[in-house]
Amino acid sequence: MSIHGLAVVANNFHLFLIGTLITLEITALSVGMGMILGLLIALMKMSRVKFISIIGVAYIDFFRGTPLLVQLMLFHFGILPLFFDTGPFVSAVITCGLNSAGYIAEIVRAGIQAVDKGQMEAARSLGMTHTQAMKFVVLPQAYKIVIPPLINEFIMLLKDTSLVSVISVAELTFRGKLLYSTTYEPVWVWGTVCLLYYVVTKSISMLGDWAERRLATE
Amino acid sequence: MIEVRGVHKSFGKLEVLKGIDCHIAPREVVCVIGPSGSGKSTLLRCINGLEQVNKGQIFIEGVEVTSSKVDINAVRQKVGMVFQLFNLFPHKTTLENITLAPIKIKGIPREEAETIAIELLRKVGLPDKDHVYPAQLSGGQKQRVAIARALAMQPRIMLFDEPTSSLDPEMVGEVLAVMKDLAHEGMTMVVVTHEMGFAREVGHRVLFMDEGIIEEDAPPAQLFDHPQQARTRQFLSKVL
Ligand SMILES: Nc1ncnc2c1ncn2[C@@H]1O[C@H](COP(=O)(O)OP(=O)(O)OP(=O)(O)O)[C@@H](O)[C@H]1O
Numbered sequence A: 001m002s003i004h005g006l007a008v009v010a011n012n013f014h015l016f017l018i019g020t021l022i023t024l025e026i027t028a029l030s031v032g033m034g035m036i037l038g039l040l041i042a043l044m045k046m047s048r049v050k051f052i053s054i055i056g057v058a059y060i061d062f063f064r065g066t067p068l069l070v071q072l073m074l075f076h077f078g079i080l081p082l083f084f085d086t087g088p089f090v091s092a093v094i095t096c097g098l099n100s101a102g103y104i105a106e107i108v109r110a111g112i113q114a115v116d117k118g119q120m121e122a123a124r125s126l127g128m129t130h131t132q133a134m135k136f137v138v139l140p141q142a143y144k145i146v147i148p149p150l151i152n153e154f155i156m157l158l159k160d161t162s163l164v165s166v167i168s169v170a171e172l173t174f175r176g177k178l179l180y181s182t183t184y185e186p187v188w189v190w191g192t193v194c195l196l197y198y199v200v201t202k203s204i205s206m207l208g209d210w211a212e213r214r215l216a217t218e
Numbered sequence B: 001m002i003e004v005r006g007v008h009k010s011f012g013k014l015e016v017l018k019g020i021d022c023h024i025a026p027r028e029v030v031c032v033i034g035p036s037g038s039g040k041s042t043l044l045r046c047i048n049g050l051e052q053v054n055k056g057q058i059f060i061e062g063v064e065v066t067s068s069k070v071d072i073n074a075v076r077q078k079v080g081m082v083f084q085l086f087n088l089f090p091h092k093t094t095l096e097n098i099t100l101a102p103i104k105i106k107g108i109p110r111e112e113a114e115t116i117a118i119e120l121l122r123k124v125g126l127p128d129k130d131h132v133y134p135a136q137l138s139g140g141q142k143q144r145v146a147i148a149r150a151l152a153m154q155p156r157i158m159l160f161d162e163p164t165s166s167l168d169p170e171m172v173g174e175v176l177a178v179m180k181d182l183a184h185e186g187m188t189m190v191v192v193t194h195e196m197g198f199a200r201e202v203g204h205r206v207l208f209m210d211e212g213i214i215e216e217d218a219p220p221a222q223l224f225d226h227p228q229q230a231r232t233r234q235f236l237s238k239v240l
């Protein structure tokens, strides 16, 4: 604790903020990708076609059963370069997106299965196809159930994006590391990093609570 | 209109339907009675393909429902179904419940579908409930909306699976009245019910099912007053 530490934080505060923005950017893009892909994987896992459901199951098992840190290195250094030239930022978004899709798929599946089976049957009995029944009847009911765990996943992912610092994406944790290595002010530097993560995650969870209340009264 | 030939259905090891044969003519109202677990719901669900039979055939207007090549969605458009627990779509108003399928499946323009829906709501005695959500309706009102929803597809046949069993007694009458009107209009109906009064008054035929077979199939007066089978007599003595 020192005046020096306070000065370090104050003088570099804009760098912390840029880092926070990049963290948010990676999280938002990954969650966006994760939601679309996650819905698809969930539907695949629930498919009656064995082959398709096995792919869904395998996907979820892989991304939830192995560490994100390892996935990041595998994709950034190993797999993605086989297809195209990516910078660390793109690698980070793709890997985090693929990873969160695995978690979101399970959330979505639980949400769909929580909708009363009679809803699907009533829709089918009217002559809707399975896809129409999903789209117009089941999913619109599942999304309310899914929002709280989805917000939770959003927060978990936001914290996990700190791992992308290992592939040198200049997000919040990476900025912290840089600043710490030049200033040796661990409490001030990491304390600020913590505080910024906390402010962001708290805001998201408050936003989630608000959305949940809105939906409940609808 | 409906032809059921030698239908068998099992869930795992449990054989629920053990060879069902019956024929239902156009405009006929057939009531199905029998003890719990005898396979009444399963038979109805096989008729519109919600369950797949293990053996036998079912034809609706000459189309084999049990064939693997059938366009089951097209068949279901002609066969309305009403469930014990209504299964209304809770996220949609009554009007939207009724118009959803006609708009999305048949591609009927919204205004036209709404005109039809309002007409149907009037018919089931709920003319002022069009913008209400199901949660705001009583059980009897929900079931009448469910009937209107099924009718909106202009089905040729209506299947009812214990439509009044989950209602408070004072609401049973309003739902049965709607069904009676429908029968008088000449709708072909298969009604699984515990309402023996309705079966006797409105039914043209009553099927008594027990342990996966149709024990007795007769006009109501005969089945209720002169049951031929011992099992039928035993069942009736308990419920009448
Ligand atoms: N999806 C299912 N999986 C396993 N068993 C089932 C399934 N559906 C029904 N059964 C069983 O099949 C038997 C017949 O059920 P069904 O619902 O047709 O009877 P029911 O005559 O309609 O009875 P109730 O008057 O109680 O509605 C019951 O023993 C039931 O437990």
Ligand SMILES: [Mg+2]
Pocket (backbone or CB within 6 Å): B040, B041, B042, B161, B162
């Ligand atoms: Mg039943």
